[in-house]
Amino acid sequence: MARGILIYAELLKSGYVAPVFFSLAAKAQELSQKLNGEEVMALLIAKPGDAQRFKEGFQACGIDKVFVYEDEHFENYSNELYSKIAIDLAREIEPSIFLIGATTQGRDLAPRISSQLGTGLTADCTGLDINEKGLLAATRPTFGGKLMATILCKNLPQMATVRPGVFKFLEEPVYKNTEFIYKNHGIENFDTKVKILEFVQATEEVINALNIAKIIVSGGKGVKNKEGFELLKELADVLGGTIAASRGAVDMGIAPADIQVGQTGKTVSPEIYIACGISGAIQHTIGIEGAKKVIAINIDKDAPIFGVADVGIVGDLYTIVPQLVEHYLELRGK
Numbered sequence: 001m002a003r004g005i006l007i008y009a010e011l012l013k014s015g016y017v018a019p020v021f022f023s024l025a026a027k028a029q030e031l032s033q034k035l036n037g038e039e040v041m042a043l044l045i046a047k048p049g050d051a052q053r054f055k056e057g058f059q060a061c062g063i064d065k066v067f068v069y070e071d072e073h074f075e076n077y078s079n080e081l082y083s084k085i086a087i088d089l090a091r092e093i094e095p096s097i098f099l100i101g102a103t104t105q106g107r108d109l110a111p112r113i114s115s116q117l118g119t120g121l122t123a124d125c126t127g128l129d130i131n132e133k134g135l136l137a138a139t140r141p142t143f144g145g146k147l148m149a150t151i152l153c154k155n156l157p158q159m160a161t162v163r164p165g166v167f168k169f170l171e172e173p174v175y176k177n178t179e180f181i182y183k184n185h186g187i188e189n190f191d192t193k194v195k196i197l198e199f200v201q202a203t204e205e206v207i208n209a210l211n212i213a214k215i216i217v218s219g220g221k222g223v224k225n226k227e228g229f230e231l232l233k234e235l236a237d238v239l240g241g242t243i244a245a246s247r248g249a250v251d252m253g254i255a256p257a258d259i260q261v262g263q264t265g266k267t268v269s270p271e272i273y274i275a276c277g278i279s280g281a282i283q284h285t286i287g288i289e290g291a292k293k294v295i296a297i298n299i300d301k302d303a304p305i306f307g308v309a310d311v312g313i314v315g316d317l318y319t320i321v322p323q324l325v326e327h328y329l330e331l332r333g334k
Contacts, residue, residue, distance in 0.1 A: 002156045004039040005031060006095035008086065009058075009066070010105055011046055017054055019211050020101030020164040025061040027128055027167045028099065029174055034130035038096065039064040043089060045074050045082055051180055062174035067093075069185045076196045077105055081187055083112040089183070090117055095157045097136050099128075102161040110161045120153040122160045126267065126286070128167075136160065141263055141286055163267040164211045165290060210259060214271045215241030216291075218261060220284075221248040222277020222298060222317060229255055232276055235321050238328045244268065246278045262287040276317045280305025297321070 005028045010018040021042070028040045042063050044051055051068040058066050069085050086109070090098060098113070100106040102124050114121035126148075127139035136158040142149040153159065210216065217236040219229055229243065236243045245255035247262055261268055262284040269290025276297045278284060285308050288294060296309035297317045306312040313320055 002094040002096040004041055004093065004095045005035075005097045005099065006041045006043060006090065006093070006157070007063075008098075008100040008106065008109070009042045009044045009054075010101055010103060011044075011050065015050075017057060018101055018103060018164070019169075020103060020106075020162065022057070022061050022169050023164070023167040024099050024101060024162060025063060026170045027162075029062045029170070031097070031128065031130055031136075035096070035134060041065045041067065041093070041095065043067050043069075043086060045069045045085055047072060047075055051182075055178070055180070058180075059175055059178045060173040061170060062176050063178050064176055065179045065181060068180055068182045070182070071185055071187070073187065078192060078194070078196065079108055079112060080192045080194060081185075082109055083116065084187070085185055086113050087116045090157055098157040098159045100159070100161045102163045106161050110159065114159045117155075117157065117159075119155040119157060119159055120151075122151045122153065125160045125162045126166050126289070128160060128162065165267040165269045168269065168290070209242045210244060210261070210266050210268055213242045213268070215239045215274075216244050216261075216268055216270045216272070217241055217274045217276065218244035218246065218278060219249050219255065219276045220246040220278030221252060222279075223249060223254060224277075226254045228277075228318070231318070231321055231325075234325050235274070235328075238325055238332070239272075241270070241272075246284045248279070275305050275309070276321060278305055279303050280308060 007024050007028060009021045012018050032038050032040050040063055044066055048070045067089055100110045110121055122138035122140060125138045125140045129137045131137045135152050137150050138160040139148055139150045217232045219232050223229055233243050244259045244261045247260055247264060249255040250257050250260045263286050267287045272293045273288050273291035274295045280303055294309045295311045296305040297313045297320050298305055299316050301314045
C-alpha cells in the first residue's frame with residue numbers, strides 16, 4: 001500500500017538546497033497530519049559529502065527520511081540520470097504523494113518521472129490539500145488565470161509541482177530524528193544520450209533573490225522605459241530589496257523575463273510588495289497572493305491593483321518614487 005510524502009530536494013548550482021524544498025517540507029507537515037501522520041521523505045541527488053552538510057536543515061524541517069544518492073557524476077543536473085533515480089526510488093518505496101518544486105529543473109524533471117511511472121502530474125500548483133477521501137487536491141490557475149481548478153490524480157503516486165514562493169516556511173523548526181538512507185544509484189552501465197560540456201550561469205543574483213526577497217519593488221507598463229526600472233532599483237536598493245516586473249513591462253521590452261511576476265512568471269511572497277505602474281490584472285495579482293503587504297503606486301485611481309493593495313498611492317511614480325528614495329536615504333543618514 002502506497003504511503004508517505006516524497007519531496008525532491010533540488011540542489012542549486014551555488015551548492016545550497018533550493019528554498020522551495022523547505023516551503024514544500026512545511027506544507028508536507030500539514031498534509032501529513034491529514035493523512036494520519038504519513039512519513040515525510042526527501043530525495044537528495046548530490047556530490048559526495050553534501051548530505052552531511054545539509055543534515056541539520058533536513059532535521060529542522062520535519063523530514064523523517066532522506067534517501068541519498070551521491071556520486072561525482074551528479075555535480076551537474078542530468079534529466080536522464082536524475083529521472084532514472086527518482087523513478088527507481090518511487091517504484092521501490094511507493095509514496096502516495098510526490099512533490100517537486102516548479103523551478104526550471106523541476107519543470108524539466110517532473111514530466112519525465114510522471115510519464116515513466118504512468119501517473120498524472122498537476123503542474124505549477126498554487127495550493128495543496130487533502131480531500132475527504134484522503135486524496136491530494138492540487139489547485140492551479142486555468143483559463144488564463146480567470147479560474148482556479150482543483151485536480152485529483154487517480155493513479156499513484158499523486159504528483160504535483162509547486163511554484164517557489166507559494167507556501168511559507170515553517171515559523172518554528174519541527175525537529176525529527178531524520179534517518180539518512182544511502183542508496184546505490186546503479187548508473188555504472190547507464191548510457192546517457194546527452195553529455196553536459198559546460199555550465200554557464202545566465203541569471204543574475206537579483207533574479208534568484210526574488211524567491212526569498214522580503215521587499216520587492218515591481219514595475220509595469222506605467223514605468224514606460226528601462227530608465228524607469230533603474231529608478232525602481234534605486235528604491236529597492238535603499239530598502240534592501242530587489243526588483244521585479246509585470247508581464248506588460250516584459251512584453252514592452254523594458255524588463256527581462258527572468259524577473260517577471262505573475263501567472264506566467266514567478267510567484268512571490270515578500271513581506272512588502274511595491275507595485276509601481278502596474279494595472280493589477282488577475283494574471284499578475286495571482287503571483288503576489290502570498291505578499292503580506294501590497295503597496296500600489298498608480299496614476300489611475302481606478303486601476304484594479306488598488307482592489308488588492310493594503311496601501312494605495314494615486315500619483316505619478318516618477319514623482320513619488322524619488323521622494324521615497326530621498327526619504328529613506330535621510331533615515332539612513334546619507
